[in-house]
Amino acid sequence: MAPKKPLRLPVLLLPLLTLLPQADTRSFVVDRENDRFLLDGAPFRYVSGSLHYFRVPRVLWADRLFKMRMSGLNTVQFYVPWNYHEPEPGVYNFNGSRDLFAFLNEASVANLLVILRPGPYICAEWDMGGLPAWLLQKPDIHLRTSDPDFLAAVDSWFKVLLPKLYPWLYHNGGNIISIQVENEYGSYRACDLSYMRHLAGLFRALLGDRILLFTTDGPEGLKCGSLQGLYTTVDFGPADNMTKIFALLRKYEPRGPLVNSEYYTGWLDYWGQNHSTRSVLAVTTGLENMLKLGASVNMYMFHGGTNFGFWNGADEKGRFLPITTSYDYDAPISEAGDPTPKLFALRNVISEFQEIPLGPLPPPSPKMMFGPLTLHLDGDLLAFLDFLCPQGPIRSILPMSFEAVKQDRGFVLYRTYLTYTVSEPTQFWVPNNGVHDRAYVMVDGVFQGVLERNMKHQLFLMGKVGAKVDILLENMGRLSFGSNSSDFKGLLEPPILGQTVLTQWLMFPLKVDKLVKWWFPLQLMKRSRPQVPSGPTFYSTTFPILGEGGDTFLFLPGWTKGQVWINGFNLGRYWTKRGPQETLYVPRPLLLSGGALNKITVLELENVPPQPQIQFLDRPILNSTLHKTYIYSLSADTQSAFEPMELSGH
Numbered sequence: 001m002a003p004k005k006p007l008r009l010p011v012l013l014l015p016l017l018t019l020l021p022q023a024d025t026r027s028f029v030v031d032r033e034n035d036r037f038l039l040d041g042a043p044f045r046y047v048s049g050s051l052h053y054f055r056v057p058r059v060l061w062a063d064r065l066f067k068m069r070m071s072g073l074n075t076v077q078f079y080v081p082w083n084y085h086e087p088e089p090g091v092y093n094f095n096g097s098r099d100l101f102a103f104l105n106e107a108s109v110a111n112l113l114v115i116l117r118p119g120p121y122i123c124a125e126w127d128m129g130g131l132p133a134w135l136l137q138k139p140d141i142h143l144r145t146s147d148p149d150f151l152a153a154v155d156s157w158f159k160v161l162l163p164k165l166y167p168w169l170y171h172n173g174g175n176i177i178s179i180q181v182e183n184e185y186g187s188y189r190a191c192d193l194s195y196m197r198h199l200a201g202l203f204r205a206l207l208g209d210r211i212l213l214f215t216t217d218g219p220e221g222l223k224c225g226s227l228q229g230l231y232t233t234v235d236f237g238p239a240d241n242m243t244k245i246f247a248l249l250r251k252y253e254p255r256g257p258l259v260n261s262e263y264y265t266g267w268l269d270y271w272g273q274n275h276s277t278r279s280v281l282a283v284t285t286g287l288e289n290m291l292k293l294g295a296s297v298n299m300y301m302f303h304g305g306t307n308f309g310f311w312n313g314a315d316e317k318g319r320f321l322p323i324t325t326s327y328d329y330d331a332p333i334s335e336a337g338d339p340t341p342k343l344f345a346l347r348n349v350i351s352e353f354q355e356i357p358l359g360p361l362p363p364p365s366p367k368m369m370f371g372p373l374t375l376h377l378d379g380d381l382l383a384f385l386d387f388l389c390p391q392g393p394i395r396s397i398l399p400m401s402f403e404a405v406k407q408d409r410g411f412v413l414y415r416t417y418l419t420y421t422v423s424e425p426t427q428f429w430v431p432n433n434g435v436h437d438r439a440y441v442m443v444d445g446v447f448q449g450v451l452e453r454n455m456k457h458q459l460f461l462m463g464k465v466g467a468k469v470d471i472l473l474e475n476m477g478r479l480s481f482g483s484n485s486s487d488f489k490g491l492l493e494p495p496i497l498g499q500t501v502l503t504q505w506l507m508f509p510l511k512v513d514k515l516v517k518w519w520f521p522l523q524l525m526k527r528s529r530p531q532v533p534s535g536p537t538f539y540s541t542t543f544p545i546l547g548e549g550g551d552t553f554l555f556l557p558g559w560t561k562g563q564v565w566i567n568g569f570n571l572g573r574y575w576t577k578r579g580p581q582e583t584l585y586v587p588r589p590l591l592l593s594g595g596a597l598n599k600i601t602v603l604e605l606e607n608v609p610p611q612p613q614i615q616f617l618d619r620p621i622l623n624s625t626l627h628k629t630y631i632y633s634l635s636a637d638t639q640s641a642f643e644p645m646e647l648s649g650h
């Protein structure tokens with residue numbers, strides 16, 4: 001329920017207020033004398049879990065929050081991704097799955113307090129760490145610093161968001177007990193004190209002086225991430241040395257409760273790397289040791305959810321590593337919302353320290369499996385260009401980035417024409433690793449192969465004068481952590497064919513979601529059937545759900561890589577060929593029942609199996625053993641990469 005309006009009594013009765021149990025003294029403060037929090041004056045320790053509303057369909061928020069409460073948590077922690085709510089400068093969206101206030105209300109209904117982390121940067125393996133891509137329309141902007149252009153955008157965003165949060169603050173009758181400023185700023189190279197001071201001043205000005213503001217950093221980031229006036233907290237996982245890290249924290253907060261704001265219950269996954277897990281024993285032992293110390297703890301993640309659409313972020317560890325669609329995180333509540341053995345083990349630990357709600361956890365939700373379904377070919381992507389880019393292309397001598405053509409995520413088609421005949425297979429490459437992030441190359445509509453950031457830098461092409469060279473550029477998600485420069489997307493350099501720099505480009509920003517949502521249901525006539533069904537091609541089919549049905553996991557055996565929509569909802573990326581995730585979580589509420597036909601659309605970017613079939617399984621595949629080790633080496637001169645040496649078939 002929204003915060004209660006202040007009690008209004010006839011003036012003669014106002015003295016009665018003094019008899020009430022201090023109705024207006026709702027408070028959440030740090031008690032430095034006794035190294036603890038006080039909630040309404042009583043000692044309080046939070047046992048919290050992270051759940052990101054932007055990774056869970058709104059219809060499932062109540063279910064997930066209830067399970068967190070029944071696990072013994074008294075608080076939920078979540079970020080607010082700026083780019084999820086301000087899609088264009090000055091345009092705000094707090095509706096539907098973006099209704100952050102409905103989520104706050106659901107947390108209140110579940111009897112959970114809230115720790116809110118509005119950034120402006122949030123990391124979180126989310127696209128660009130939550131910062132809007134349109135910031136990069138000023139190419140020389142210095143993100144996360146006191147750069148006036150960056151601060152102007154931050155100020156205008158927070159002047160919209162923070163006043164909306166004010167009524168939700170705990171002392172105003174809401175459930176937000178504390179708010180984090182920035183996110184692990186000490187891990188960022190800029191270390192700009194005036195930036196942090198600006199944020200702290202802005203938060204104080206817009207939220208008042210009673211709300212507890214805090215910072216979170218890894219142990220190595222405390223120096224630059226902490227700030228006078230903001231309560232300092234730390235984050236670390238089960239394998240880290242708690243005693244040493246808390247001793248370091250005490251150098252910044254000699255008194256007050258110890259707080260771990262991100263105790264890692266699992267870890268994130270990257271495409272092409274093995275699935276991450278953290279053992280139940282290690283996670284529960286670490287939690288028990290912290291609770292014994294009287295620390296307040298937030299478990300990151302308690303429920304991870306899914307990176308639907310194109311929202312995943314990426315890391316750079318020697319090379320560009322996009323985060324997978326699943327954000328299961330090996331968390332206590334699985335991606336499908338099911339309690340796991342880790343949850344029950346953690347619940348037992350919590351019950352040693354504080355009362356937990358009586359009653360059972362709900363059982364795992366019903367799962368369904370069916371198929372295989374055969375998809376029919378709708379046509380190759382190029383055949384739908386007029387619908388995908390109704391406003392037509394942008395023309396430029398050199399290729400322009402996604403940001404320059406104002407396309408935030410997904411795809412841009414780059415087109416040019418050969419001005420001379422290339423009669424022999426000739427090296428085609430993009431200097432300076434300039435494909436950000438994957439390029440699907442076609443000549444006169446015929447798929448030639450893929451170029452990939454850090455991984456594959458050259459193809460060999462030929463074609464007659466006037467031949468059309470199409471490059472579908474895929475943005476695989478912007479760097480969300482540790483990036484020392486802005487992660488621009490697209491063809492960042494003009495490609496070179498043999499000795500010729502290719503110029504005169506057409507850029508088509510593609511609105512794929514719109515096409516799938518609005519045009520395909522119109523059953524557009526079948527477009528040109530590609531000579532060989534390879535390269536970016538749309539497939540689809542319809543299917544009814546018999547009976548009640550349940551959650552399910554889409555499996556695309558033998559497909560390579562692409563995007564899936566169900567009933568117009570962008571389910572996310574699949575990359576069966578690379579793994580470790582081989583299924584996509586399909587929440588039951590996305591599916592129509594009662595005999596209505598569900599529509600599934602697949603955009604396969606590379607190659608389909610001989611039989612374009614899909615299956616719905618009753619369990620996920622998130623840890624497929626990677627059969628391939630891609631071995632690439634760049635030769636200094638031509639940046640050519642050897643072909644992938646596939647160590648074994650997959």
Ligand SMILES: CCCCNC(=S)N1C[C@H](O)[C@@H](O)[C@@H](O)[C@H]1CO
Binds near residue numbers: 125183184262267481
């Ligand atoms: C490999 C580098 C990952 C960087 N992220 C780290 S350390 N983390 C801290 C960060 O604050 C949080 O948002 C999450 O991103 C979390 C990992 O899940």
